[in-house]
Amino acid sequence: MTVCCAPGTEGAVELDRLRHALPSTEELILSSRTIQPGLRQTDLGVPGVYCGACISTIEKALHAFAEVERARVNLSTKRVSIVWKEQVDGRVTDPVDLVRTIVNATGYDAHLFTMADDAGDKLQRDLIRAVAVSGFAATNIMLLSVSVWSGADASTRDLFHWISAMIAAPALVYAGRFFYQSAWNAIRHGRTNMDVPIALAITLSYVVSLWETMHHGDHAWFDATVTLLFFLLIGRTLDHVMRDRARAAISGLARLSPRGAMVMLEDGGREYRPVEDIRPGDRLMIAAGERIPVDGEVESGRSDLDLSIVNGESAPVGVGPGGAVQGGTLNLTGSMVVRATAAARDSFLAEVILLMEAAEGGRARYRRIADRAAQLYSPAVHLLALIAFFSWGIFGGDWKQAMLVAVAVLIITCPCALGLAVPVVQVVAAGRLFRNGVMVKDGSAMERLAEIDTVLFDKTGTLTLGRPRLINAQEVKPAYFEIAGGLAVHSRHPLSQALHGSVPGAVTMFSGVSELPGQGLEARTEEGVYRLGNRVFACGSAAETGTASEVVLSLDEKELACFRFEDAIRPDAQNAVAALSDAEFATGILSGDRAPVVEALARRLDVALWRAELSPRDKVDAVEELGRNRNRVLMVGDGINDAPALAAAHVSIAPATAADVGRQAADFVFMHDSLNAVPLAIEVSKRAGRLIRQNFALAIGYNVFAVPIALAGYATPLIAAVAMSTSSIIVVANALRLNSMARTEIGLAPMGQAHTVPAEAKLA
Amino acid sequence: MNILVYFIPIALFLGGMGLLAFLWSLKSGQYEDMDGAAWRAIDDDDDRPPV
Numbered sequence A: 001m002t003v004c005c006a007p008g009t010e011g012a013v014e015l016d017r018l019r020h021a022l023p024s025t026e027e028l029i030l031s032s033r034t035i036q037p038g039l040r041q042t043d044l045g046v047p048g049v050y051c052g053a054c055i056s057t058i059e060k061a062l063h064a065f066a067e068v069e070r071a072r073v074n075l076s077t078k079r080v081s082i083v084w085k086e087q088v089d090g091r092v093t094d095p096v097d098l099v100r101t102i103v104n105a106t107g108y109d110a111h112l113f114t115m116a117d118d119a120g121d122k123l124q125r126d127l128i129r130a131v132a133v134s135g136f137a138a139t140n141i142m143l144l145s146v147s148v149w150s151g152a153d154a155s156t157r158d159l160f161h162w163i164s165a166m167i168a169a170p171a172l173v174y175a176g177r178f179f180y181q182s183a184w185n186a187i188r189h190g191r192t193n194m195d196v197p198i199a200l201a202i203t204l205s206y207v208v209s210l211w212e213t214m215h216h217g218d219h220a221w222f223d224a225t226v227t228l229l230f231f232l233l234i235g236r237t238l239d240h241v242m243r244d245r246a247r248a249a250i251s252g253l254a255r256l257s258p259r260g261a262m263v264m265l266e267d268g269g270r271e272y273r274p275v276e277d278i279r280p281g282d283r284l285m286i287a288a289g290e291r292i293p294v295d296g297e298v299e300s301g302r303s304d305l306d307l308s309i310v311n312g313e314s315a316p317v318g319v320g321p322g323g324a325v326q327g328g329t330l331n332l333t334g335s336m337v338v339r340a341t342a343a344a345r346d347s348f349l350a351e352v353i354l355l356m357e358a359a360e361g362g363r364a365r366y367r368r369i370a371d372r373a374a375q376l377y378s379p380a381v382h383l384l385a386l387i388a389f390f391s392w393g394i395f396g397g398d399w400k401q402a403m404l405v406a407v408a409v410l411i412i413t414c415p416c417a418l419g420l421a422v423p424v425v426q427v428v429a430a431g432r433l434f435r436n437g438v439m440v441k442d443g444s445a446m447e448r449l450a451e452i453d454t455v456l457f458d459k460t461g462t463l464t465l466g467r468p469r470l471i472n473a474q475e476v477k478p479a480y481f482e483i484a485g486g487l488a489v490h491s492r493h494p495l496s497q498a499l500h501g502s503v504p505g506a507v508t509m510f511s512g513v514s515e516l517p518g519q520g521l522e523a524r525t526e527e528g529v530y531r532l533g534n535r536v537f538a539c540g541s542a543a544e545t546g547t548a549s550e551v552v553l554s555l556d557e558k559e560l561a562c563f564r565f566e567d568a569i570r571p572d573a574q575n576a577v578a579a580l581s582d583a584e585f586a587t588g589i590l591s592g593d594r595a596p597v598v599e600a601l602a603r604r605l606d607v608a609l610w611r612a613e614l615s616p617r618d619k620v621d622a623v624e625e626l627g628r629n630r631n632r633v634l635m636v637g638d639g640i641n642d643a644p645a646l647a648a649a650h651v652s653i654a655p656a657t658a659a660d661v662g663r664q665a666a667d668f669v670f671m672h673d674s675l676n677a678v679p680l681a682i683e684v685s686k687r688a689g690r691l692i693r694q695n696f697a698l699a700i701g702y703n704v705f706a707v708p709i710a711l712a713g714y715a716t717p718l719i720a721a722v723a724m725s726t727s728s729i730i731v732v733a734n735a736l737r738l739n740s741m742a743r744t745e746i747g748l749a750p751m752g753q754a755h756t757v758p759a760e761a762k763l764a
Numbered sequence B: 001m002n003i004l005v006y007f008i009p010i011a012l013f014l015g016g017m018g019l020l021a022f023l024w025s026l027k028s029g030q031y032e033d034m035d036g037a038a039w040r041a042i043d044d045d046d047d048r049p050p051v
Helices: A003-010 A023-029 A053-062 A095-106 A118-148 A154-188 A195-214 A222-251 A348-358 A369-394 A399-413 A416-435 A445-451 A458-465 A478-488 A493-501 A535-539 A573-582 A593-605 A614-627 A638-650 A662-664 A675-711 A715-743 A748-753 A757-762 B004-027 B034-043
Strands: A033-036 A039-047 A068-074 A078-085 A260-265 A270-275 A283-286 A297-301 A303-306 A318-319 A334-342 A438-440 A455-456 A462-472 A513-516 A520-524 A529-532 A550-555 A558-569 A587-592 A609-611 A632-636 A651-655 A667-670
Touching: A023 A095, A039 A270, A039 A369, A053 A068, A053 A078, A053 A095, A078 A095, A118 A154, A118 A222, A118 A715, A118 B004, A154 B004, A195 A222, A195 A369, A195 A399, A195 A675, A222 A399, A222 A416, A222 A438, A222 A445, A222 A667, A222 A715, A270 A297, A283 A609, A297 A651, A348 A614, A348 A632, A348 A638, A348 A662, A369 A399, A369 A416, A369 A550, A369 A675, A399 A715, A416 A438, A416 A445, A416 A675, A416 A715, A438 A445, A438 A493, A438 A675, A445 A651, A445 A675, A455 A458, A455 A593, A455 A614, A458 A462, A462 A493, A478 A550, A478 A558, A493 A550, A529 A535, A529 B004, A535 A550, A535 A558, A550 A651, A550 A662, A558 A593, A573 A587, A573 A593, A573 A675, A587 A593, A587 A614, A593 A609, A614 A632, A614 A638, A632 A638, A632 A675, A638 A651, A638 A662, A651 A675, A667 A675, A675 A715, A715 B004
Parallel strands: A455 A587, A455 A632, A587 A609, A632 A651, A651 A667
Antiparallel strands: A033 A039, A039 A078, A068 A078, A260 A270, A260 A283, A283 A334, A297 A334, A303 A318, A438 A667, A462 A558, A513 A520, A520 A529, A529 A550, A550 A558
């Protein structure tokens, strides 16, 4: 099973084990919900599940527990929902066991995630129901209409018209309500959108058809009315399904901010409290591997902190008693007692969110292409219908005929093709990106991405992986390598883990290794005292202070080997940046890290414009300054400190390993390690933009032919039905060309393949 | 043509049954995990849902 899924791991988000340690019992209980007395439900994200074997392995492993009432894996959203009994035979259940079972059974991470609100889900269901109802009405009315067109007359025709009217009325109210609501909202605010001509056309055509039916007329437009509604609802539903799928995939990722912390009470007891209930002055127990929930000051204990997600600093920083810690940082090596100095709402993260909300604006002002088109289109259409009505009325003298012509104009020009033109292209494009591990939050993101001219990157975690990599493995003697690896295996410090991971063969086994947080590891053996850590610790106080990214191995304070590390560059970062420069985008780096590190990376990637040691505020200012110079900026970043800049930029992309707030601020989230996701997203968005414009041209071209027919009074319901369906089919077929274009993609294809799961691997 | 009096209601009734069946399947969550359902169909284990 694990073997079967192994190819998937390349495609899955490479979740760093250290960052996503198992959630604690308290956290799991806090996030579960009671569904019945004694029964609780926990939903876990399992981003690694890929195939049917994963489903049965996880479900079987969980059902083996007596505590588990039922467990079900959802492969589409990559979630497991477990319903478990609070106690079995008087023994209280520990939900961590269940999570551990999933991890052990599959080798994949299971973690908690923030429950997304269900509002979007409900709307999607309503839309699908409306599609079903309008589809039912459309087919039945069309059957009756075909009979009328093929020669039913007199009382039979009237009967068929009456039945059609009775089917259409409830369908119009039930399925048309989305358009009526949206159109009403637009008109109330003095605007017009695509839904105004739609609402007007379906209402008018229904009323006129009903009037015709009552007076035994030849032509009724019930079929056109309902078919129009059906097609338009398909477009609207597709738009929602796309957004919903991305939302589910993104909210399934691990939460990087803690839900609560263990508070030490005055009387010596302990209590697990949600983050919101932590007050300044509370003393918090922070174990190694946990995130610090709020800003605070270390009271006792020493440790190393990973600040990368908070301020972009790539090297871990040691802290001791009296040191200040920021909320959101990850405690790596030792356990500490931290006294909270601020409540969650005044902590660093909360400041960043405020900054982010202030920065938002450019995005809110953006108007979707379809709405911009509607702004020109709907007044033109309404004017045309009005002119037709008055000219037929005044010059022809037959106001009934004039009304019929006006309705025919409205139906023929009704933006059926336009309503499908945008969503179908965007759904096809989003599906293509989805298969390459890029999630699109909504359609407007793709429209904005097609307009950009400048790309700004964050450094730590974006251009680099935020994971150290050993760079001088060849210079070290294999014997020392084995010793260092044997020591490093005892530590969770990222440098130790990287060192252990890069030892080629077996490692020396040590017993009795002790870790001194903030300094290093020590083992007392017969040969002497081995130490692995920073230079001062390993070689005694006499040595000069070394740089943060080196680890020294010593025997009795005598240096044996020195291991140097650098932050591993994200795969394809070089290609991606070069591809962007070739496409004549301006590129730049905005980093919170120290200047020499940023400069070295900028030189390596050949990026001229770089700025270091920026605060979140500085990043926003840099982005906004470019925005004022009429540049359209794409911001790619992952940290908490990038979130305001992500919100301020015209459009933004974040990797899946980004902080929650960054992921929420970004328009696109990419799941794989490769940075080629960025040029791919731009490329697909640009193609989608081209196809949307083509579709508009097709829809307008169709109107140029069809409108004169309607104006001349020759448009019968039959002609309208044929014209409407053909134009919709042409537009959809054109949108599907995006998929065939993708197949012939040159240059971008090889990178996509390396990181997606090949079909054969899935079936193997 | 009198036959229409029977046929039209029958046609509408059958269509309506189809519509109701779809709405029921939507409500009972059968479209919630399309990828998973595709895999479960070819699962070799017994296909009864766990008790």
